[in-house]
Amino acid sequence: MTVATTNTATASGQKLDVGKQRRARITGAVMIGLALLVLLVLGVDGGEQATFRLSRPTDTWVLPDLVVPAGPFNYVAATVLAFLGARQFLQGGVRWTSLSLGFGLAILVMAFLVWATAGKAFSLTGMLQATMVRAVPIALGGLAGVLCERVAVVNIAIEGMLLAGAFTGALMGSLLGGWGGLVAAVAVGGAFGFFLAALVVTFRMDQIIAGVVINLFVLGLTSYVSSQVFADLRHLNNAPVFRAWKIPVLSDIPVIGPMLFYQNIFVYGALILVAIATYYLFHTRSGLRARAVGEHPRAADTLGVNVYRTRYIHVTLGGMVAGFGGAWFTLGSVGRFDENMTGGRGFIGLAAMIFGRWHPVGALAAALVFGFADSLQQKLALLRTPIPSEFLAMSPYIATIIVVAGLVGKARPPAADGKPYVKE
Amino acid sequence: MDVELRGITKRFGPVVANDGVNLTIRGGEVLGLLGENGAGKSTMMNILSGLYRPDEGEILVNGKAVVFEGPGDGISAGIGMVHQHFMLVPVFTVAENVVLGVEPTGRLDYLDLKTAREQVREINDEYGLEVDPDALIENLPVGIQQRVEILKVLFRSADVLILDEPTAVLTPQEVDEFFEIVKSLRDAGKAIVFITHKLHEILEISDRISVLRGGRITGEGDPKTVTTEELAEMMVGRPVSFEVDKTPSQPGESMLEVRDLVVLRDNDEIAVDHLSLNVRSGEVVGIAGVQGNGQSALVEAITGLTRPVHGEILFQGADITRSSVRARHRMGMAHIPEDRHKSGMISNFTVAENMVLNSYYAPAFSNGPQIDWRRVNQTAAKFCVDFDVRTPSVFLRAGNLSGGNQQKMVVARELERETRLVIAAQPTRGLDVGSIEYIHERLIASRDEGDGVLIVSSELDEIMGLSDRILVMFEGRIVAEFDASKGPVDRNAVGLAMAGAAA
Numbered sequence: 001m002t003v004a005t006t007n008t009a010t011a012s013g014q015k016l017d018v019g020k021q022r023r024a025r026i027t028g029a030v031m032i033g034l035a036l037l038v039l040l041v042l043g044v045d046g047g048e049q050a051t052f053r054l055s056r057p058t059d060t061w062v063l064p065d066l067v068v069p070a071g072p073f074n075y076v077a078a079t080v081l082a083f084l085g086a087r088q089f090l091q092g093g094v095r096w097t098s099l100s101l102g103f104g105l106a107i108l109v110m111a112f113l114v115w116a117t118a119g120k121a122f123s124l125t126g127m128l129q130a131t132m133v134r135a136v137p138i139a140l141g142g143l144a145g146v147l148c149e150r151v152a153v154v155n156i157a158i159e160g161m162l163l164a165g166a167f168t169g170a171l172m173g174s175l176l177g178g179w180g181g182l183v184a185a186v187a188v189g190g191a192f193g194f195f196l197a198a199l200v201v202t203f204r205m206d207q208i209i210a211g212v213v214i215n216l217f218v219l220g221l222t223s224y225v226s227s228q229v230f231a232d233l234r235h236l237n238n239a240p241v242f243r244a245w246k247i248p249v250l251s252d253i254p255v256i257g258p259m260l261f262y263q264n265i266f267v268y269g270a271l272i273l274v275a276i277a278t279y280y281l282f283h284t285r286s287g288l289r290a291r292a293v294g295e296h297p298r299a300a301d302t303l304g305v306n307v308y309r310t311r312y313i314h315v316t317l318g319g320m321v322a323g324f325g326g327a328w329f330t331l332g333s334v335g336r337f338d339e340n341m342t343g344g345r346g347f348i349g350l351a352a353m354i355f356g357r358w359h360p361v362g363a364l365a366a367a368l369v370f371g372f373a374d375s376l377q378q379k380l381a382l383l384r385t386p387i388p389s390e391f392l393a394m395s396p397y398i399a400t401i402i403v404v405a406g407l408v409g410k411a412r413p414p415a416a417d418g419k420p421y422v423k424e
Numbered sequence: 425m426d427v428e429l430r431g432i433t434k435r436f437g438p439v440v441a442n443d444g445v446n447l448t449i450r451g452g453e454v455l456g457l458l459g460e461n462g463a464g465k466s467t468m469m470n471i472l473s474g475l476y477r478p479d480e481g482e483i484l485v486n487g488k489a490v491v492f493e494g495p496g497d498g499i500s501a502g503i504g505m506v507h508q509h510f511m512l513v514p515v516f517t518v519a520e521n522v523v524l525g526v527e528p529t530g531r532l533d534y535l536d537l538k539t540a541r542e543q544v545r546e547i548n549d550e551y552g553l554e555v556d557p558d559a560l561i562e563n564l565p566v567g568i569q570q571r572v573e574i575l576k577v578l579f580r581s582a583d584v585l586i587l588d589e590p591t592a593v594l595t596p597q598e599v600d601e602f603f604e605i606v607k608s609l610r611d612a613g614k615a616i617v618f619i620t621h622k623l624h625e626i627l628e629i630s631d632r633i634s635v636l637r638g639g640r641i642t643g644e645g646d647p648k649t650v651t652t653e654e655l656a657e658m659m660v661g662r663p664v665s666f667e668v669d670k671t672p673s674q675p676g677e678s679m680l681e682v683r684d685l686v687v688l689r690d691n692d693e694i695a696v697d698h699l700s701l702n703v704r705s706g707e708v709v710g711i712a713g714v715q716g717n718g719q720s721a722l723v724e725a726i727t728g729l730t731r732p733v734h735g736e737i738l739f740q741g742a743d744i745t746r747s748s749v750r751a752r753h754r755m756g757m758a759h760i761p762e763d764r765h766k767s768g769m770i771s772n773f774t775v776a777e778n779m780v781l782n783s784y785y786a787p788a789f790s791n792g793p794q795i796d797w798r799r800v801n802q803t804a805a806k807f808c809v810d811f812d813v814r815t816p817s818v819f820l821r822a823g824n825l826s827g828g829n830q831q832k833m834v835v836a837r838e839l840e841r842e843t844r845l846v847i848a849a850q851p852t853r854g855l856d857v858g859s860i861e862y863i864h865e866r867l868i869a870s871r872d873e874g875d876g877v878l879i880v881s882s883e884l885d886e887i888m889g890l891s892d893r894i895l896v897m898f899e900g901r902i903v904a905e906f907d908a909s910k911g912p913v914d915r916n917a918v919g920l921a922m923a924g925a926a927a
Contacts, residue, residue: 292516302507304499415515
């Protein structure tokens with residue numbers, strides 16, 4: 001028997017290599033391409049300097065500006081990228097493929113920033129703070145997706161739930177004040193979650209269609225009310241906005257202080273919810289059962305776990321999280337509702353969930369990447385780069401396509417994802 | 425603990441799955457429950473585990489009548505079931521799977537995996553199961569996964585263990601180890617119900633045997649005195665011969681030649697690893713091996729469903745490595761797929777439609793774009809008669825046929841034409857003895873007409889009975905070859921090769 005086991009070990013090791021090697025080669029080729037891009041397009045000649053502000057004049061501790069010579073920096077960046085790419089390509093470097101790619105992309109973004117900032121000044125602190133803010137609805141959408149898909153319900157309706165939360169937040173916030181609006185938004189999100197669960201769990205409706213139906217319903221209803229009712233009764237669409245709370249001491253940490261500790265309750269809420277969800281899913285009894293329902297509902301059922309109830313609970317919870325995220329658009333930012341103001345953030349949230357491999361922390365990290373691209377796009381418009389900002393706005397989606405198409409390695413959804421469960 | 429079933433009857437619509445079944449299960453004893461597929465074994469055990477409620481009759485646990493309302497009730501009464509298809513979450517660890525549903529917890533619903541691991545280790549040591557509680561299920565071989573299922577049942581302090589076809593997925597060596605575990609459980613006072621249709625296994629392990637046919641108990645036997653012939657007759661209802669009648673093979677020219685073939689799975693792992701083989705006209709070549717060692721990928725490559733990444737496939741000397749599936753069909757290749765529901769038939773089509781799935785386009789059935797349904801129906805009716813497909817009409821939905829008749833329909837479609845090479849994957853899986861005999865006869869008949877026949881099966885008995893040459897496949901390679909024409913093959917040697925010992 002010993003002979004057999006050792007055989008198995010070596011053979012399966014070899015088997016894995018074929019696929020990994022191919023992926024490493026593709027990755028290597030892509031990175032060499034990126035190196036050329038940096039060299040030929042972003043390689044600025046002349047001695048221009050890029051200035052990055054690391055703190056604001058009002059900060060307790062003021063850090064000196066970071067000044068980078070643009071041309072040399074990008075030549076170095078191109079060299080590093082080319083080296084990493086060549087290593088992947090030639091060695092078929094089986095190890096560290098994902099890490100090299102991530103590192104390479106980070107270098108690419110830095111090179112791009114340096115190029116765009118050459119000869120100008122740019123506030124890094126401000127952009128990080130904006131990144132966090134813009135990541136919030138995406139992270140909450142992604143977290144809602146994680147909660148639903150971990151119990152194998154595909155929730156396309158997150159977009160609609162965000163929109164419903166935004167609308168309810170504005171309306172009830174105007175009538176009852178900020179906290180009242182927030183509670184109402186969460187409740188309405190939860191109600192839509194429960195409705196989705198009823199459609200797909202009890203009536204076994206196709207999950208994608210049920211989600212699309214909810215999205216269209218919410219879009220139609222809120223657009224109607226905002227154009228017909230809010231136009232005349234403006235006081236119904238004038239909610240207070242939650243201001244940022246400054247956490248003493250911590251918010252004075254240079255660079256990341258304002259990003260993490262000088263924000264409104266939506267940012268703190270998102271961070272806390274991600275932490276709670278992580279603990280819940282991976283360290284509690286209920287979390288284990290929920291994941292079992294998503295992976296192998298029949299097994300869970302034979303062990304006495306109520307599959308239907310578990311799905312109802314988690315999809316409703318997901319809806320509540322999305323409702324909270326939706327309230328960010330109105331109560332956390334502008335205080336009034338506009339037609340379709342979520343603008344597809346719910347779908348990006350789903351992409352963040354996949355990018356983050358169905359893990360709350362992963363979804364948050366992915367949301368930060370998308371939020372970064374979002375705020376970068378806005379700041380670059382100010383820097384007047386030759387690239388139209390619309391193209392920059394596309395970058396998160398391009399990143400999504402690359403990631404979801406599996407360049408970084410196959411992300412594996414819960415095994416029963418999207419499948420209705422029929423008891424025998 | 426003793427359990428008694430009295431007069432259990434269960435109906436599904438007009439079908440009577442169990443008809444007045446009486447059965448006694450006693451602690452410290454292995455009860456062998458023998459029956460063909462569809463005899464009502466699984467229904468009865470699902471009643472015992474609480475999944476179904478009987479229409480009539482009662483269940484007595486230690487002499488007291490009990491009523492089970494749901495799947496949890498059987499296990500809380502101490503009756504645990506090890507399903508034929510494992511109920512394990514592949515991405516969870518052994519410990520997580522074992523405690524699921526009855527988890528040890530701390531404050532804040534905290535999942536106490538440390539305690540869980542210790543508890544699993546204790547049971548491990550008590551019964552000599554030797555399973556690592558931290559291993560991920562998906563990384564474990566099936567034999568170990570089965571032990572995890574047993575662990576799950578023991579963890580819930582079951583005294584009665586129902587094992588449903590437990591050896592179907594095991595190699596002969598794993599079966600031996602498994603029997604040791606069953607014996608240690610029995611000696612610890614557990615009551616074991618061992619469900620199977622394999623006669624030699626039931627004789628080896630059981631203390632008592634009950635035979636089920638058509639929903640009724642048709643016989644009981646003492647394993648010390650009863651013979652396999654007697655058991656088979658009780659199970660099938662008539663005398664059965666286990667020998668496949670066949671004359672010595674007369675191999676002719678090469679029909680199929682596979683050279684240095686490499687096939688990848690979807691996830692880029694190597695399924696077939698530089699494999700070469702050949703099948704000559706007039707011989708049956710059997711490929712033995714535990715499922716998942718690349719047999720499916722090999723068959724898919726030969727029949728054109730997957731493209732190999734390396735190597736070549738020759739059919740009657742012509743290179744068909746890149747030929748289309750239809751081209752291979754036309755050259756006379758017949759393919760009986762391993763899973764008839766997935767790739768052998770369309771359940772929602774009628775029998776007639778299914779019969780022409782591979783030939784509807786031929787001039788015999790088509791006028792340009794139009795199908796000549798009269799001809800199709802007539803031909804299908806003839807096929808049904810020729811191949812003993814028992815159906816009231818060719819217009820019946822194929823999904824409504826019994827498994828045996830569905831498979832005979834697939835076999836009829838594939839063999840009722842000029843064939844030169846027959847590829848049969850798991851041709852008799854899950855069928856009744858009558859259908860198995862019939863399909864085996866047909867495969868031998870094809871051989872005797874001069875076809876090359878390649879059979880892939882995980883049932884070693886089937887391979888041993890039919891093949892003129894036996895190849896053993898392990899991890900994508902042929903690791904052993906046995907020539908059956910020169911005298912009987914050593915069953916044990918084949919089993920060892922299946923476990924990879926010869927590699």
